[in-house]
Every structure is written in C-alpha cells, then in structure tokens.
Amino acid sequence: MNVELTVLILAALLAVVQLGWNAVRANLELGPAWFLTPRDDAPPQQLPTDLGRLKRAYENHMETLPLFAIAVLAVVLADKSSALTAACAWVYLGARVLFVPAYRFGWVPGRSIIWAVGFAAIVLMLLAALF
Amino acid sequence: MSGLDPALLGLVGLAVLVMAHVAAQGAAGLMSAGVAWSVGPRDAGLDRGVLAGRLERALRNLLETAPAFLALAVVAHLAGRVGPLVGLGIALWLAARAGYVVAYAAGCGWPGTALWHLAGAGLILMLIGVLSA
Numbered sequence: 001m002n003v004e005l006t007v008l009i010l011a012a013l014l015a016v017v018q019l020g021w022n023a024v025r026a027n028l029e030l031g032p033a034w035f036l037t038p039r040d041d042a043p044p045q046q047l048p049t050d051l052g053r054l055k056r057a058y059e060n061h062m063e064t065l066p067l068f069a070i071a072v073l074a075v076v077l078a079d080k081s082s083a084l085t086a087a088c089a090w091v092y093l094g095a096r097v098l099f100v101p102a103y104r105f106g107w108v109p110g111r112s113i114i115w116a117v118g119f120a121a122i123v124l125m126l127l128a129a130l131f
Numbered sequence: 132m133s134g135l136d137p138a139l140l141g142l143v144g145l146a147v148l149v150m151a152h153v154a155a156q157g158a159a160g161l162m163s164a165g166v167a168w169s170v171g172p173r174d175a176g177l178d179r180g181v182l183a184g185r186l187e188r189a190l191r192n193l194l195e196t197a198p199a200f201l202a203l204a205v206v207a208h209l210a211g212r213v214g215p216l217v218g219l220g221i222a223l224w225l226a227a228r229a230g231y232v233v234a235y236a237a238g239c240g241w242p243g244t245a246l247w248h249l250a251g252a253g254l255i256l257m258l259i260g261v262l263s264a
Contacts (some may be wrong), residue, residue, distance in 0.1 A: 049172075049174050052174060053172050053173075053174070056172075056173060061188075062194075063149075063153065063194065064197065066149065066194065066201065067146050067149055067150070069201070069245050070142045070143065070145060070146045070201065071146065073139075073142060073205060074135070074139050074142050074143055077139060077205075077208060077209075078134040078139055079134060080134065089152055103172060106171065106172040108170050108171055108172075109170040109171070111172075112169075112170045119150075119153075119226075122146070123150070126143055126146050126147075129135070129139070129143060130135065130143060
C-alpha cells in the first residue's frame with residue numbers, strides 16, 4: 001500500500017479517536033440523558049472550556065480531512081506518488097496530531113502555525129498531482 | 132495536467148473550492164473579530180458579523196454536499212465511467228457551488244437556492260453517468 005494511503009487511514013483514525021474521546025468526555029460532563037434525546041433543546045449546561053476547545057479541534061480536523069483525502073486519492077490514482085508526496089502526507093498527519101494539544105492548551109500563535117503547516121502540505125500534494 | 136481525467140480534475144477543483152471557502156471565511160472572521168481572537172482558542176462564541184456568518188454557513192453547506200461529489204467522482208474514475216454525462220455533472224456542480232458561495236455572501240435568497248439545486252442536478256447527472264454506460 002502507498003505511504004499516502006496508510007497515512008490517510010491514520011488520519012481517519014485520528015478523527016475516530018478525537019470523536020470517541022470527546023463523546024466520552026461530553027457524556028461524563030453533561031450526563032448521558034441529554035445525548036439520548038433528539039437534542040431539540042440546548043444542552044443542560046455549556047461545555048467546559050477545555051472540552052469546547054477539543055470539540056473545535058475535532059471540527060477543524062473534519063474540515064481538512066476531505067481535502068487531504070482528495071489530495072491522496074488524486075496523487076495515488078494519477079500515479080504521481082513520490083518521496084515528496086509521501087513526506088507531505090506525514091507532515092500533514094504530524095501537524096493534525098499536534099493541532100489537538102495546541103488547541104487544548106491554547107498555544108498562541110502555535111496553533112495557527114501548526115494549522116498552516118498541515119494545510120500547506122495538502123496544497124503541495126494537490127500541486128504534485130496536477131503537474 | 133497529464134494523467135488526470137475530468138473526474139480527478141474535478142476532485143482537485145473541489146479541493147480548490149474548499150480552500151477558497153476556508154480562506155474567505157477565515158479572512159472575514161479575522162477582519163470582524165480581530166487577530167487576537169482568531170489565533171486564540173476562541174472560547175467566547177463571538178458574534179463575528181453578518182459576512183463572516185454567511186461564509187461560515189456557506190462552508191458548512193459545501194462540506195455537507197462535498198462527500199457525495201467525492202464519492203461519485205472516485206467511483207466514476209475507478210469504474211472507468213468518466214463519460215460526457217459525468218463530465219457535465221462535474222462542471223455543473225463545481226460552477227454552481229462556486230456561484231452559491233458568492234450568492235450566499237451577497238445575501239441573495241432565491242439565486243442561491245437555485246444554484247444549490249443546480250449543483251444537485253449536477254450530482255444527479257454524475258449518478259446517472261456512473262450507473263449507466
């Protein structure tokens with residue numbers, strides 16, 4: 001299997017871990033009762049600050065993951081896989097892993113820089129697929 | 132551009148579209164909420180103004196429909212079904228989604244809705260192209 005595809009699976013697993021961790025934490029904080037309803041009403045209380053940050057970190061990951069999937073599929077299906085695209089894939093994954101503590105602990109401007117690094121890796125892969 | 136058929140080009144087009152959305156939405160937020168809030172952990176659910184709100188909702192809407200486009204384009208490519216219908220559907224979807232964000236940001240009601248449905252028609256063309264042929 002291509003390195004890029006392996007990293008794509010790892011990036012999806014990162015989303016699974018973030019989702020699972022956030023779900024468990026939110027259930028412990030708010031109690032499972034509200035989650036079992038159709039959630040017509042707002043939750044009984046606001047998420048604590050750290051959990052709000054983890055939620056936004058997860059949502060941000062879900063925003064970049066489709067782009068990364070496109071980049072990986074385009075590179076692999078068009079046979080444009082190279083050392084550069086493999087390195088970009090790892091850089092993306094590393095940035096997305098670091099993004100979680102960066103958000104959780106409020107690294108400023110570290111979080112923005114880490115996000116930009118992950119995003120730039122995707123752009124490079126897309127360019128590599130095109131040319 | 133060698134090696135990329137219309138389906139793969141469409142995928143790259145989708146990526147460019149999402150990036151344009153993210154950039155526009157980020158810039159609008161930056162202008163209305165300021166740099167400090169944008170690079171901070173965003174704990175306060177700040178009201179970021181009308182334009183930033185519209186671009187945020189337009190991005191959410193794009194991300195909601197993008198997986199269907201992604202799935203159809205990948206299947207069309209892998210199954211060798213990239214014919215005129217699929218090509219037309221891809222072009223229609225990308226063009227309508229690009230127009231949609233402009234219409235949303237400008238606050239047009241009906242043109243935005245019409246463009247959303249036009250993009251839906253593009254997906255249906257792709258679906259027909261993938262299933263027939």
